[in-house]
Amino acid sequence: MTIATAGPTGKVRNPWAVIGLSIITLGIYGLYWQYATFKELKEYAGKGIGGGLGLLFALLVGIVNAFLMPSEVGDLYTADGQQPPVSALTGIWVFLPFVGLFVWVIKTQGRLNGFWESHAAAGVAPAGDTTLAAPAPAAATVTDTTADTDAAPDAGTDA
Amino acid sequence: MQRHRLRTLAIVVAVTAWVVVTPLVWRDLRNRPAEQVRGKKWMWRLATANLSGSIAYLLFGRRRPA
Numbered sequence: 001m002t003i004a005t006a007g008p009t010g011k012v013r014n015p016w017a018v019i020g021l022s023i024i025t026l027g028i029y030g031l032y033w034q035y036a037t038f039k040e041l042k043e044y045a046g047k048g049i050g051g052g053l054g055l056l057f058a059l060l061v062g063i064v065n066a067f068l069m070p071s072e073v074g075d076l077y078t079a080d081g082q083q084p085p086v087s088a089l090t091g092i093w094v095f096l097p098f099v100g101l102f103v104w105v106i107k108t109q110g111r112l113n114g115f116w117e118s119h120a121a122a123g124v125a126p127a128g129d130t131t132l133a134a135p136a137p138a139a140a141t142v143t144d145t146t147a148d149t150d151a152a153p154d155a156g157t158d159a
Numbered sequence: 160m161q162r163h164r165l166r167t168l169a170i171v172v173a174v175t176a177w178v179v180v181t182p183l184v185w186r187d188l189r190n191r192p193a194e195q196v197r198g199k200k201w202m203w204r205l206a207t208a209n210l211s212g213s214i215a216y217l218l219f220g221r222r223r224p225a
Contacts, residue, residue: 061173061210071166088166 009116010040015109019102034058034065037112041072045079048072067091070108076115085111177210184213187221195222 013033022030038054049057049068057064067088074084086107093104184207188200196203197220206212 057170057173059209061177063211064170064173067169068166071162088162088169 006119007043007046008040009044009119010037010112012113012116013109015106015113018109019105031055031058034069037069037109038065038072041076045072045076048075063091063094066094066104070104070111073108073112073115077111080115080119085114173210177213180210180213180217181207184216188216191221195224196220197222 018029018033022028022033035051035055035058038049039051042048042050049072054065054068057068068091070086070090071088074087074090077084090104090107093100093107096103185204188196188203188207193200203212203216203220207216
């Protein structure tokens with residue numbers, strides 16, 4: 001799989017802040033977080049459900065996003081030629097009473113942060129990208145070196 | 160591509176479940192006497208806009224008639 005376009009990277013968010021703000025705002029920040037995350041994922045990868053649909057799912061069938069968001073995050077890693085540290089299976093965590101949702105946010109947002117941080121330079125093309133034109137190889141080389149160092153500690157797939 | 164299809168299927172199933180379950184739950188809420196509902200009806204109406212809220216209502220929100 002390839003990412004058609006490499007848009008701007010998303011915002012790095014502290015998973016604990018996401019949890020805390022969601023609790024304080026009675027879930028409203030959580031809705032915004034899902035909207036923003038799906039929006040950023042689509043802007044970067046050029047595919048995915050996007051912010052609007054992500055928000056709609058969050059409002060009506062929130063369980064879908066529990067699987068969809070880590071799946072899209074995992075796709076970023078896959079398209080970058082790395083082992084995805086999260087996948088749709090990560091969504092199973094939400095069924096764990098009391099702490100499951102926290103674990104899910106920490107895993108999903110944490111891995112997403114790792115990806116954004118390793119691709120922070122604007123316009124860096126993912127290594128797996130075959131659709132970019134001439135400047136792509138140089139950018140892809142840069143991605144390789146940074147991505148390897150960041151991905152090494154968490155290479156395994158979480159479920 | 161297989162994963163993409165699976166993802167689409169999961170979304171379709173969940174949305175279909177919402178389309179089927181939500182009106183049923185809302186009808187149940189409308190017709191059920193308040194004393195047979197745990198908590199406030201308006202809170203359940205709000206919560207059951209989401210599928211997980213509907214499941215919670217079906218599992219825990221109803222009292223059996225004495």
